[in-house]
Amino acid sequence: MRVAIVGIGLIGGSMALALKENGFADWVIGVDANPEHQNLALELKLVDEIVPLNEAVKKSDFIILAIPVNAAEKLLPGLLDQVHLQVLMDVGSTKEGLLKCIQHHPKRGRFVATHPMWGTENSGPTAAVAGAFLDKATVICNKEETDGDALDLVEKMYETLGMHLVYMNAKAHDVHVAYVSHISHITSFALANTVLEKERGEDNIFELASGGFESTVRLAKSNSDMWVPIFMQNKENVLDVLNEHISQLRKFKSCLEKENFEYLKELIEQANGIKRILK
């Protein structure tokens, strides 16, 4: 199968690697607006060739959109115009707005909205990782709006990656990811800014930073070109979670101010409940 990957970055590059390795793709066609990324994608053998987008659509059986969610929203309707029997899917972190854009498109059925739940704080072709998706979940949204053969192909592809499939409507997806992904990025960005602000006044503040700090702050390396559009598109849900999070932090603040250490202990023990979820 000839697979076109639009956007050879962290996700697109990792998918390219995996689909060539497992034989799902005989030939991987890369599309990328950034000439430096084009060269890197060829050098790193993530793709077999680089061609312009329109040519890629014509030459391929299966097209994977792996670009920032605002770019996907812009491109998707025009891409669907060009598609005949091909299957088109995305891998973006927000879904409601994207699916609204093509709700009434005559080719809506050729598109499958997906979100593989894997990522790192790195970006670009050099961030691609072999075996990235194994044993992770992938979400497929609004499957009833897609053609049966298109859904079958995407499901088969994700199964070759070793992912398990979760079905959800776009609205529920966007709420869920606000809680299990988007808020983590905001807290990391804000934590990085908190300590970087302090660093200006103090030398060597990071000499003492160890694994715990690194763990909570590593997502702050994430790329703004990817994340600003995600926050824009999922604004309402992210604001809901952010308000809840600030109110949880205020409980800690109030415990300290009032020296209410019994309630502080309760809050921590409540947080320990996360052990039920994390292995």
Next chain:
Amino acid sequence: MRVAIVGIGLIGGSMALALKENGFADWVIGVDANPEHQNLALELKLVDEIVPLNEAVKKSDFIILAIPVNAAEKLLPGLLDQVHLQVLMDVGSTKEGLLKCIQHHPKRGRFVATHPMWGTENSGPTAAVAGAFLDKATVICNKEETDGDALDLVEKMYETLGMHLVYMNAKAHDVHVAYVSHISHITSFALANTVLEKERGEDNIFELASGGFESTVRLAKSNSDMWVPIFMQNKENVLDVLNEHISQLRKFKSCLEKENFEYLKELIEQANGIKRILK
């Protein structure tokens, strides 16, 4: 050398393992108030024997206090009363209050205040890890208040663990750790409570959680018996950082509310500055 370790948990247990393995300790004497931990420490061969605290002080050359910081503050003056030529050190996460307690103690010089910058979210003897401290930093506070031979011994011990030494006064230490350790724990606890609160209303919210979420929330598993006393003792510094952190989060909130996506991009790019610090 006969080393007594008071508190055979995450830090004490890991230190016991390392000091036996590298030959610094010929005999490790364990002290622990929890009978279950006493048995585990013997079963896991973290210690050679378990004895009561007073007996341990008499029998050992070097005593390591690895108990919660409030317990250390209570025990330390009485322990110093019993010490003659022995060296006593702690490994706690706060220093200013502890050192004030023994400021005028005639045996002050026998005590070395230290803080090895390593830990995990786990606790108890089963949490002990071999090779835990290698290549990490350890802080020694107010070294000018300790006897030369006591300081030498502690420095030598940390060098056998492969740690590099950082010297700092207690006040500066407590500010630094508020930024690079204590706030990370508060954000993790609060984030866990944010999503656990949501989970009550929604099924399977965690089905989609992946590495990024786990990374920012794993410290929320940390033990309240250890962390409440740390927050109590470092209240003022933690409150300063927490206020700064909440105000950083409010900037993100305001960007979303006002749809000021240019400033949101700036905030994220500023947070990316953490790349300078994290490898």
